[in-house]
Amino acid sequence: MTIGIHVPILAIAVPLLGAFALPIFAKVHRNLRDLWAILVAAFTCAMVVALAVQVFTSGIQLYTLGAASPTATVVQGGFPIRIVLVVDGMSAFMGLITALVGLASLMYAFQFLKEEQGKTLAMTLFFLLWAGMLGMEYTGDMFNFVFLEVTSIAACALVGYRTWESRPPEAAFKAMAMYTVGGLLVLLAVGILYGEYGALNIAYLSSKISGTPLDKVALGLLLGGLLMKAGTVPAHMWAPDAYGEAPAQAAIVLVANTQASLYGLFRVLFTLYGGALSTPAVGWLVTALGTLTLLVAALMAVIQTDLGRLIAYGAVSQIGYMLLGVGVGLTVISSRPDFGLVAMKGGIFHMMNDAATVGLLFLAAGVVKRACGTKDLRALGGLGHDLKWTSGFFFLGALALAGIPPLNGFASKFLIYESSFRLSPILTAIAVLGSILLLAVFVRAFQGVFLGPRLRTVQPAPLGMLIAMGVLAAIILAFGLVPDFFVRHMVTPAAEALWRGRDLYLAAVLGG
């Protein structure tokens, strides 16, 4: 048997093992720890990419834990009793985002983190978070949404491990409280579904869910928990606190973690409840919340004086665009498929673009904090004289986030604007207004931080940090200049996996 068939579980197990073994290697020697981290990261990325290639070329990949054969998902009688990993186009796409962000974060962390400030702890938590995100994205089992808790614990610890400062632990505590309540809502929903159908497999549950009152209660709980964890207005306030206080290499992974929750929401709406949601009401709910999120977060970004919190509100507003795109698709899934799929592509494409642009902005902000010891916009200025590459990267990220052509943010927003316009022009008007606000906010931040006379002399960013930012900048340019290539080969399979892929998903797992 080749290693290829075990790729789905290896992509989760390797970073998990990496996390627990890393402190042991650190005890021996820090160089051994770094070597271990590089090996684990390289192997994980290779597994994720290999799996994505398998999915995009051969279709859904399955892995059954504990079975004689990894593809034997059901026992005699057609009941899927074992834990199953199901990787379709959407899961593979999310895995690629997670791998990209993780790689950039680790490259940056090597030179950004200081040994005496918990470098080993931060790297351990990073690998734990990475494994949790991949687990959430690849699972075909509702109970394996327990990875939601793995990500919550690791994310909160990453926000608050710098206990020598006062604000990070406070932000971590708030996030932990919100995550705990959100996680309990999800667990309650899983319990209801298990009590009702005696199973936790997503495909099996999807084939049984018919829209009973209990099904609806479970859906409401899942929506509440996952929307909160995705940072949706009005339950978004923990996100700017957490993103703003997290160190840069952690903030970028927190963005991907938010997207993993968004993925969970989409999986629930399109696959788990895909056969029972016949009215557009839930689609309108997601659309309305997305529109509210992008506008409220953009308005809040206007008045921020801390660079980290400013980028954090920008990140929350981007969640709104993703919800808007996918919400429009969900609203018209049965009535107007002509532009519904375009909206879905826009929302899903924006997930990748958001990870690269917001990630780049957070990493650039980390360089500023490292150089000046502050992210207060009122105390910064003229850094472009010494941080030339960083200022260039920040400017690129800011333009991409605001959706300025020809960068990647424009390509995905263009799809969202066009399709949402056909549902309601008001949605498009608000979405464009949000982008204009963000452009003004980020141009203001760029002018304040990087332009003007030199106020202080600072050390330029080390090469490793510049390379990490350079990788994300290259993604921004590539996805912006040839969007059709990436949309055709990556985004369309992901969107179609949600849009019309439920039947294929069920057939792959349950047979028939």
Add this chain to the structure above:
Amino acid sequence: MRLVTGQGFWSPLVWLALAAGVALLAWAFWFRGRRTYKAGTEQDMPFLSGEQVPEGAHVGGQHLYWGFVEGLRPFVDRVQAFHTGFLGDYMTWLVVLLAVALLVVMLT
């Protein structure tokens, strides 16, 4: 090299070609301008209504965009009012979100 949307298309290469044309036009205007600019002189100093600019002065973004922020202030103040920073309020809004989600789901 075109991203087709169903209603139209987006081509970054066409946009870049147009942007290059505009840049060329701008350069042509600049090239025909006065040649009295000297870098590193007082010409590089910001103009603050004719006031004397102190050494090392930096007109930050918050000053340049003061009018922009003040214009949005009525909207921003309303949004800011519910960003209290208190965990209890965060929980309250989570309950509101949950109630709305349950209401929409149960009524459909």
